Amino acid sequence: MNSLRMGIVGVGRMGANMARRLKDLGYVIGGVYDVRAESADQLAAELGCPAHRSLAAVTASADVILTVITDDAAMRGIFSGDDSLLTDAAGKLFINCATVSPQVHEEISAACDAVGAAALEACMASSITQAREGSLYLMIGGRESDFQIAEPLLKGLSTALRYVGPVGQAAKVKALVNMVMNINTAGLAEGLGLGAALGLDLNMLKEVFSQTGANSRVLVTDGDDMIAREHDCYFSASHAAKDSGIANALAAQAGVAVPLSLATQAQYETMVSKGLGELDKSGIAELTFPGRGA
Numbered sequence: 179m180n181s182l183r184m185g186i187v188g189v190g191r192m193g194a195n196m197a198r199r200l201k202d203l204g205y206v207i208g209g210v211y212d213v214r215a216e217s218a219d220q221l222a223a224e225l226g227c228p229a230h231r232s233l234a235a236v237t238a239s240a241d242v243i244l245t246v247i248t249d250d251a252a253m254r255g256i257f258s259g260d261d262s263l264l265t266d267a268a269g270k271l272f273i274n275c276a277t278v279s280p281q282v283h284e285e286i287s288a289a290c291d292a293v294g295a296a297a298l299e300a301c302m303a304s305s306i307t308q309a310r311e312g313s314l315y316l317m318i319g320g321r322e323s324d325f326q327i328a329e330p331l332l333k334g335l336s337t338a339l340r341y342v343g344p345v346g347q348a349a350k351v352k353a354l355v356n357m358v359m360n361i362n363t364a365g366l367a368e369g370l371g372l373g374a375a376l377g378l379d380l381n382m383l384k385e386v387f388s389q390t391g392a393n394s395r396v397l398v399t400d401g402d403d404m405i406a407r408e409h410d411c412y413f414s415a416s417h418a419a420k421d422s423g424i425a426n427a428l429a430a431q432a433g434v435a436v437p438l439s440l441a442t443q444a445q446y447e448t449m450v451s452k453g454l455g456e457l458d459k460s461g462i463a464e465l466t467f468p469g470r471g472a
Contacts, residue, residue, distance in 0.1 A: 182331065183208040185240030187233065187256060187263065188276070189221045191411075192302070193246035195309035196275070196335060200244075201225050203312070203334045208239030234265035242331065247276040249420060257286050268294035273328060275300045277356065277421050280346035280428070287320065287345040296324045299345055300332065301352035305412040313337040319348030350428065357425035357439050360418050362394045363459050364442045370404050371466030380405050404463035407470075415462065416455035419446035 183206045186197045190212070201207055207227040212218040215231070222229035230236050233256055236243060243263060247253045253276060256263050263272065272290060274283065274297060283299045290297040298320035308314045315338040318325050325332075325341050332339055342348040369392065373383045384401050387393055403409060422443035429436040445462055454461055464470050 180205045180331075182206070182242055183240045185230075185236040185243040186210045186246070187236055187243060188212060188246035188248075189217050190246065190248075191306045192275070192309050193244070194221050195306055196244060196246065197221060197225060198310060199312045199335060200331075205331070208241075209236050211236045232261045233263045234261050237263050237265060237267050237270055240270070242271045242273060242328070245272060245274045245276065247274075247278070248417075249276070250278045250282045252276075253278045253282050253286065257289055264289060264293050264295065270295045271324065271328060272297045273300050273332075274298070275302055277301060277352055277417070277424070278349065279424050280349040280353075283319065283349050284346045296321065297345065298324050298328055299348045301348045303352065303355050307412075309335075316340065317342050317348040317351050319343060320345045349424075353421065353425040353428055356418070356421035357436070357442075359396060360422050360442045360446065360459065361438050362396045363400055363418070364445050364462055366394065366396050366400060367404055367460075367463040367466045370401065371463060371468065375468045400458075400460040403458065403460040404467075407464070409457040409461040409464075411456055411458045413459050414455060415446050415449040415457050415459055418459045418462075419443055419450055419455070422446060 180203065184200050185208050186193055189197060189210050197207060197210060207225050209228040209230040210218045210221050211230045211233060218229040228239065230239065245256065247256060272295060274286060287297040298318055301317045303315040312335050314336040316332055316336040318332065318341045322341065342351055370380055370383065373380055384397065387397055422439055426436060426439055426443055445465060448465060449455055449461060454464060
């Protein structure tokens with residue numbers, strides 16, 4: 179059994195599966211927390227650990243706290259206020275896994291330093307299945323000395339582990355990963371949608387794509403789902419819109435034109451506006467295939 183006690187904040191699909199993986203690896207789970215108390219209660223019952231009702235209690239119960247939070251506002255929220263993760267946090271290590279802006283990761287790291295704690299960003303380029311299996315692709319930002327402390331734990335969660343540099347750098351890389359992935363997904367949806375409108379055999383078209391310059395990773399992960407209209411959520415359209423927005427904000431700050439990424443963000447925001455935001459990102463095909471009438 180590993181001696182480190184783990185706390186997990188945010189036990190949605192990714193956070194819950196990472197907690198299960200840590201339990202499998204022999205880590206003591208000091209407690210879990212989620213704004214949806216019922217989610218925390220269910221996971222706590224499964225793992226045999228407390229479901230805390232305060233963030234400060236999570237910090238008190240753990241040596242390392244893993245956070246998997248939805249957005250910038252939520253991330254700032256758990257590290258500020260009277261009941262925050264930074265209550266009596268000296269000596270604790272926070273590993274922040276959400277896709278949020280580099281600025282927020284930098285703010286959280288500075289806040290941790292101010293109370294004698296430490297923070298790493300552990301940006302994930304994988305999905306729910308990989309979280310459960312411990313086969314995540316993780317990009318780590320923060321002090322290298324903190325990374326070395328956390329490296330054995332992080333290796334247990336991943337099959338590909340990359341230290342990127344100071345805090346904020348991993349979030350920038352992750353934003354670009356998701357920017358390109360989202361563009362590829364939107365492009366595939368348009369290609370297959372147009373193929374359907376032209377009466378082409380879509381399985382033939384997908385095979386041709388796979389052997390030519392039209393190939394991409396999303397062809398493997400999303401192509402069949404687009405054709406079959408199977409959009410069970412692994413990475414939601416609402417998250418795709420958010421993440422493209424992070425990349426586009428970075429582009430605006432850098433003075434770089436990214437018209438394809440802006441158009442992709444607009445497509446995913448259209449999905450959200452039509453009530454399709456909790457479909458998988460493959461659901462963008464509902465905007466492009468003839469006769470679907472999203």
